[in-house]
Amino acid sequence: MKQIKLVSQINLTEVYSWLQHPEAGGIDLFIGSVRNHAHGKTVVQLKFEGYDPMAIRQMEEIAAEAMERWPIKKLLMVHVLGNKKVGDPVVAIGTATAHRNDSFEASRYLIDELKNRVPIWKKEYFTDNTVWVNAHP
Template sequence: MMSSSPINILITDEPLDVTNCSQWVMTPESGGIDVFIGTVRNATKGKTVLRLEFEAYQTMAIREIEKIAAAAFEQWPLQKVLIHHRTGVLQVGEIPVTIAVSAAHRDAAFTACRYIIDTLKQTVPIWKKEFFEDGEVWVAAHP
């Protein structure tokens, strides 16, 4: 990713650095920065979750995330957009996804940030497996 680009996309098996993410979207023209941090929760539907594993179809996931970032720039007056997603095994409290959006005014930053995480969950080929005390399951795979 060239530093001059207003879009920063990464899929990595290394821990995400939230501070660097929010700093990256800062520009002198920005009046607000929205950061969404997804974290691993210790339970799903009342059942204890020990850890999660994320798997990505790397090349396609990058392309789908690029489409989401481009669509956000088309819809709202944004300064910069950063979308980082983690793969591999994550423990409770760790961060699978970080989204940072800067804009001159907060409305655009709030709305775009929400649009990006909601769309990412619907279209980007990344899968999550939940590990319980008595087994493991791919989320949303079965009715």
Template sequence: MLIKIVEDIDLQEAYQFLLSPKAGGIDLFVGTVRDHAQGKEVVKLVFEAYAPMALKEMEKLAAAAQQQWPIEKLVMLHAVGEKLVGEPVVLIGVASAHRDAAFTACRFLIDELKKTVPIWKKEFYQDNSVWVNAHP
């Protein structure tokens, strides 16, 4: 497993970590900063995390996924700090012998991360900014 809170997400490093001769399917989800939210143009996002608790929760999610699906390798990365439109902010990767397990586990991990991991974002617009709840 590769689970980290990072300043910048290295897509190639994550993919290289997931490579395995036992894995016939690798599923990667990359969440990026989009240019709009709440009907406004987004300029940037700033992410903050309580890293010790965030990592603990991410490890719990990884363990739960490994109990449910035959996962060969798993990556969970979340960025903190200032991120501009188009930059990656979260990466979930799952390698498994078959694609169905990789897809299903990856979807579970991103959905649960968004619900439970203590990471917050502040959205910056042209005219103001607002903190967004970590768990909508």
């Protein structure tokens, strides 16, 4: 079972609750959030934009790859679009597996591949009013 979506806001309680499974002894939940600095400057906010159809399709492909490699009971990939302030969650990656090692490895794979392959772009707004745009490498 999997949940893949783009949202305007991530509810951390909901994503953790959704990941619970009676056969899962290991739940790994990675939360990426807005930090207060980048490139030696103070960050005020981030803005995420994406090409929704392609982003969802890529996320689905990455999820399918992970589910083939690890015995995943539940898998979650959620990313925000829109403006976010320092401290706001912007990505949630989660897996529920029988054992912790599978969950750790699968979640690491999911976040790394999302950042490498999914068409979501980030604009960083700094205190000196400059803007730096980053496409996931």
